[in-house]
Amino acid sequence: MKGKLYLIPLPVGGADYRDVIPGNVIRITLGLRHFLAEDIRSARRYLRSVSRDFPIDGSIFYKISDIDDDKQLAGYLQPAMEGHDTGLLSEAGMPCILDPGEKIVLKAHSLGIKVVPLTGPSSVFLALAASGLNGENFRVHGYLPVQAPDLKRKISEIENRSMSGEAQVFIETPFRNQRLSGFLLDTCRPGTMLCIAADITMESEEITTKTISEWKKNPPQINKRQVIYILQAGQK
Template structure:
């Protein structure tokens, strides 16, 4: 019988303790000996804090990230095929959501390998919950274009779609470009459009603020430089 692929959520930042995860998640982690991770160094730090029955140096950790080639994915399923349970970890939050682990889950599903998602923090859902925007209809757009002209065009298209469908548009940015994204939103979107900025969710400096574009232009910009943030729009 093949093993089970467990989708293991991790805290959203280094200052959030592993103990903040549900007890059943920590209990699932303890007996595992095989993991697929985004970065081995940070995964080891998390597993050390979470606690494992097997000494850390004896665990098998294989990386799956943006550098992993498509033809390498098949090899990652090998332990599952031979009966080992495997834990899939992202760098933060839930694996396979805005995360390269989705490709491995897709292959596991094709082979009828059991996939079990575990409960844990999702910055996208937490941001939506706290934004006050439409939680009935929403879409996650991932990363928008990095170039200013392309980003502005994409923002206007998302705003138009939001207005048409009354749909909350959710997107993220590399933390060091957060301020450029914020400034682009203020320039591209209409005064009455609501923008929520959710930063450092579940961490000591957590902030979730929702204002219209017009209101944002009249107040001090949020402190989001190099801090993980989620942006949400509703026209």
């Protein structure tokens, strides 16, 4: 019988694992001895942090990347093909959601390996739930373009789409957050709603939804923080 491929979520930004990982997910994770991870050191560190007795040396870790070819993907899944349950670990949050892993999962489907997603934090979903914006019709864009003219064009395009009431979700790397928020305040209409969700699940978590004109009176301070942006110009 083939092993399963478990998708293992990890806490985000140093949050306490008991705040965001269910007890039985920890139990399943600690029962595994085969792991696929973006960064093996942090995977080991996590396992040690939830159980000091975890047999790190009796476990096998494979380093994955998002540019793996078909042969590598098949290699990662060889233990599962041989009957070993295998854990795919994210670096933070849910694997495959704005995070690597989807190629391995798709390969698992094609090999008839059962894929089991385990519950844990997903910053995008938590931010959307806490935004008060449209949680039934929404679109996630990942990163927006970096170059100023492309970025401005994309922001306007996204804002126009959201006139229908569809929430538009995107992210930025921490060191460019202050820049992106400036572009948003400059480019968008005064009445457009903008949620800035910073440091989701962390001590410093701060989630605020208000109009562009309200933000302008009191611009966000999000330099080097983890931020999810949600924009919505119209009502559904």
